[in-house]
Amino acid sequence: MATELRAVVLLSAGIDPVSGRPAPVGTEIRAIGLARALGARMIGLHAGPAAPVLREYAGYGLADIVCLDGAGHDPVAALARAIVSGSLFTDGTVDLVLAGRRASGGMDSGLLPYAVAERLGWPIVADVAEGQVAVPASRPPEFDVEQARPRGTRRAARVAAPCALAVHDVASCVPDFVFARTRMAVLRTMPSGLAEPSAPVTETVEERAYRRRPRLIASTATQAPGGQVLVDPPPQDAARAIIDHLRALGVLPPPAGS
Amino acid sequence: MGLVLVCLAWGLAAGVLLAARGLARRWRQGRPVRVDWVAGLAAVPRRYLVDVHHVVERRPEAARMHVPTAGGLLAGSVALMLAVLPALRGSRVYWAVVAVLFAAALWGAILVRRRRRPVVPSFLSAGMFLWLPAALGAYAGGALLLALGMLAVPGGGASPLLLAPLLLAVGGAGGLLVQFARGPMRHAFAGTVWLAAHARPGRFGGGRDTALRPLDLDAPRLGALAPSDFAWTALASFDACIQCGRCEQACPAFAAGQRLNPKALIQDLVAATRGGSAAEPYSGSPAPNAPPVACRGSMDAPVIGVDAMIHPDTLWACTTCRACVEECPMMIEHVDAIVDLRRGQALMLGQVRPGAAQALRRMRDSAEPGGRPLAARADGLAALDVPVLPEGGETDILLWLGEGAFDLRYGRTLQALVRLMRLAGLRFAILGEAETDCGDLARRLGDEATFHLLAGEAIATLKARTFQRIVTADPHALHVLRNEYPALGGHWTVQHHTALLDELVTGGALRLAPRDLPPVAYHDPCYLGRYNGEIAAPRRLLDAACGTRVEMERHGMRSMCCGGGGGNPISDVDGAARIPDLRMAQADAAGAAIVAVGCPGCTAMLEGVPAPRPEVRDIAELVLDAVVTA
Known part of the structure; x- marks a missing residue:
């Protein structure tokens, strides 16, 4: 292919949510599968020291993994810097950044793909379940992706490179795990190029106590017992009654112009 | 004429050697392995006449066919080769012996022919086998006639009458050579080499x-x-x-x-x-x-x-x-x-199949093929308050629960086992959350890397604790812990729960009163029976605990699998029928109302058969029902 895609897959040193053992993250495995489905050449990028678990991603088809040394205090800046530096691929710039959509519970963050995309100034499509290169081919390439929505629905979207895609858990593109590949994995360490912070980074995280969110329908339904009984109404009246009821509950917005 | 026969026999031998060399050349393209040829070749007669014969004689007609065919053919041909000695060529006794040997071989050829006439049974192959009896018969018959001719005309006159049998024998020998070089008769040579260089010499001599x-x-x-x-x-x-x-x-x-x-x-x-x-x-x-x-x-x-x-x-x-x-x-x-x-x-x-890929991933990530929390394994035993052996702890018996423990049905079996062990006053403990998967499934699926990962962890866990022996109700775990961990450095005494219970009953620690139950049939788990040779203890227990025990046609070392091994159930295998359905039909046919099991896999597979079917009970449950307290 003349215009071969160059993709970076963001990898975290994940943990298995059940056992708490180091394990590759499911959505990131699917990100590798999506990059393969798009026919992209891939480099894995990890902000942090080389961890043994990263080698397992190689089993899913990501042979080349770069670890950014000294990125711990600002992974977003380190990753964005590495992506635009042009030093990852020898033959061109990065077209595509793929990541999991949510943290797995290890030293990772669900916000990271969005923060990296923001830092890069690239568009990001979240919850990607499927994707392909749009036809006819264009330069820069465009991607037809499907976002997973609640209750199994899908939403189509088109996005042009360079862009970021955050992959959803329901994506079916799980690549085969090949043990022999893990033996051939190359884990490279590159300096992040970030200056060490002069003062220790202070956590600027605000912790709020857990607050139970009220559920709209459940709460209002208990307040308003009874209702209206219509016997054999004309369809128009029945529809009107249902809409009025839903408006009264606040499920539907009030009529336009009111 | 005698010399012509000698040439025929030696020619056949040379042809066989040449064909054997061709086979050996092909084999040498395989991975080299060290073979103890001296011990191996020395053991071949015994392995052939004892171990192979044990299997062959399960079909007596096959054994009866081989004696005249292989014996007559080999002995007759070797005898013919000996005719290079002029003294023998002139001896009528010698030719009489040759005639008898080839008469036997001819009888063998008739028996070979009968295997596929009038119809080829479905389990046999046709192809070159169809004209094998003809080649055998031509060679043996021709040689027989020639030997008779030598008997009739001492000195071996070149009678033109003998030309026809000679041509017959030459044709037959040519056919046999083709059967040897390109057809099924190579099994004679390949089988001998394989018996000498067998990958599992421990199997011979009843091992x-x-x-x-x-x-x-x-x-x-x-x-x-x-x-x-x-x-x-x-x-x-x-x-x-x-x-x-x-x-x-x-x-x-x-x-x-x-x-x-x-x-x-x-x-x-x-x-x-x-x-x-x-x-x-x-x-x-x-x-x-x-x-x-x-x-x-x-x-x-x-x-x-x-x-x-x-x-x-x-x-x-x-x-x-x-x-x-x-x-x-x-x-x-x-x-x-x-x-x-x-x-x-x-x-x-x-x-690997999608289902297997998922199980393997969970084994790598969660150390459990179902991806379930390890702490939930002992949930089925929660009410019994079984002590957990901590790191550095000591006990008599370590109870290895296995993957089946996550299943509540099998939890009932484990409860019964724990109650029985309590009744017998044994000191035992479980590993609790520290018990990881033993790796059996990964290994059978061919994922040796995941097996090594899991086995390494399990061996380290076991080595950090002190106990006399391991008892498990899962024959698959038993096989891995007992037979496969030693190669990785884990050596323990491992016992199946039926062996432990048998020991307790025989030793008097548990007293059983046989109950009046409908007929019980025991389904041998493959990994306990064929893999570990333990078929007697479960039957002794059942005899002590139940009134009548019946045997299915396939039982003991020749029992039929429930379909649960080797990763088959998670590999989404297409089929015309389900294996456990077939097995349950066999239990039905044997008149069993209860099928006794001793394996979580068999329990799940056989209980998955739709009713009406015999009831499925683990031996531990049946023994607990029959136990007499105080």
Whole structure:
């Protein structure tokens, strides 16, 4: 292919949510599968020291993994810097950044793909379940992706490179795990190029106590017992009654112009 | 004329040697292995006459066929070769002996013919076998007539009357050479080599050797992708197959129409070493319902795939029950071959079934094939408050719960076992959250890397604790812990719960009163029976606990698998029937109202059979019901 895609897959040193053992993250495995489905050449990028678990991603088809040394205090800046530096691929710039959509519970963050995309100034499509290169081919390439929505629905979207895609858990593109590949994995360490912070980074995280969110329908339904009984109404009246009821509950917005 | 016969015999011997050299050259393309030839060759007569005979004589007609055929043919030909000595050529006694030997061989040829007349049974192959009796008969008959001629005309006049039998014998010998070089008769030579260089010499003389061999995970090629990846001895064993079809008749996957026929698998491997469809076409029954494949292959080409020799579905249908191995008169190791092929698919290509891939990933990530929290394993025993053995702790018996413990049905079995152990006053503990998966499933699926990962962790966990022995109700865990961990440095005494209970009952620690139950049939788990030879203790227990015990037709070492082994249930195997349905029908036919089991896999598989069917009870439950307290 003349215009071969160059993709970076963001990898975290994940943990298995059940056992708490180091394990590759499911959505990131699917990100590798999506990059393969798009026919992209891939480099894995990890902000942090080389961890043994990263080698397992190689089993899913990501042979080349770069670890950014000294990125711990600002992974977003380190990753964005590495992506635009042009030093990852020898033959061109990065077209595509793929990541999991949510943290797995290890030293990772669900916000990271969005923060990296923001830092890069690239568009990001979240919850990607499927994707392909749009036809006819264009330069820069465009991607037809499907976002997973609640209750199994899908939403189509088109996005042009360079862009970021955050992959959803329901994506079916799980690549085969090949043990022999893990033996051939190359884990490279590159300096992040970030200056060490002069003062220790202070956590600027605000912790709020857990607050139970009220559920709209459940709460209002208990307040308003009874209702209206219509016997054999004309369809128009029945529809009107249902809409009025839903408006009264606040499920539907009030009529336009009111 | 006598000299002509000598030439014929020596010519045949030379031809056989030449063909044997061709076979040996092919085998040498396999992976080299060290063979103790002196001990091996010395053991061949005993292995042939005792161990092979034990299997062959299960079908007496096959044994009766071999004695005159192989004996007459070999002895007669060797005798003919001895006729280089002029003294013998002139002796009427000598020619009488030769005549008797070839008469026996001729009788053998008639018996060989009877195997496939008037119809070829479904488990036998046709093809070259169809004219084998003719070649045998021509050679033996011709030689017999010639020997009789030598008897009638001492000195060996060149009577033109003897020309016809001579031509017959020469033609027959030529046919036998073709049968030897390119046809089934090579099993005589390949079988001898395989018996001498057998991969599991421990199996001979009544022994047992069932543990899979560890794989060097640093080797450039893992498992077998092409025929040349097999050990050369394995290639010889494939050539030793005489297509008798006993494996096919014993195979549960074949019976259920699950795309596996062990005989066809071995023959496909042979065909692959000979260049795929260019080889003598296979004429036995195929793997049932298997989609067609291209039948392309060579020594170094991939053997698995729709564009190769063997359909991938065939591999995953195997339950590793070893029924085929148990029935094979040539002592071929089908399961080793299948696991070698699975290792190649899993480790080099990642080509396992989706269900298996998920289980393997969970085993790597969560140390548990179902991805369940390890702490939940002992939930079924929560009410019994079994002590957990901490790191550095000490107890008498360590109870290994196994994967089945996550299942609440099997939890009832474990509860019964724990109650019985309490009644007997035993001191025991479980590992609790520290018990990880033993790796059995990963290993049977060919994922040796995950097996090593899990086994390493389990061995470290066990080594950090002190106990006298391990008891488990799971024969699969039993086999791995007892037979496969020693190669990785874990040596413990491991006991199946039926062996422990038998010990307690025999020793008087538990007293049983036989209950008045409807007929009970015991279903031998493959990994307890065939893999570990333990078939007596469960039966003794049942005799003590139940009123009447019946046997299914297939039981003991020749029992039929429930379909739960080898990763078959998670490999989404297509079939015409379910293996446990077939097994339950056999229990029904034996008149059993209760099927006694001793394995979580068998419990789940057999209880999955829709009613009406016999009730499924673990031996521990039946024993607990029969126990007499105080």
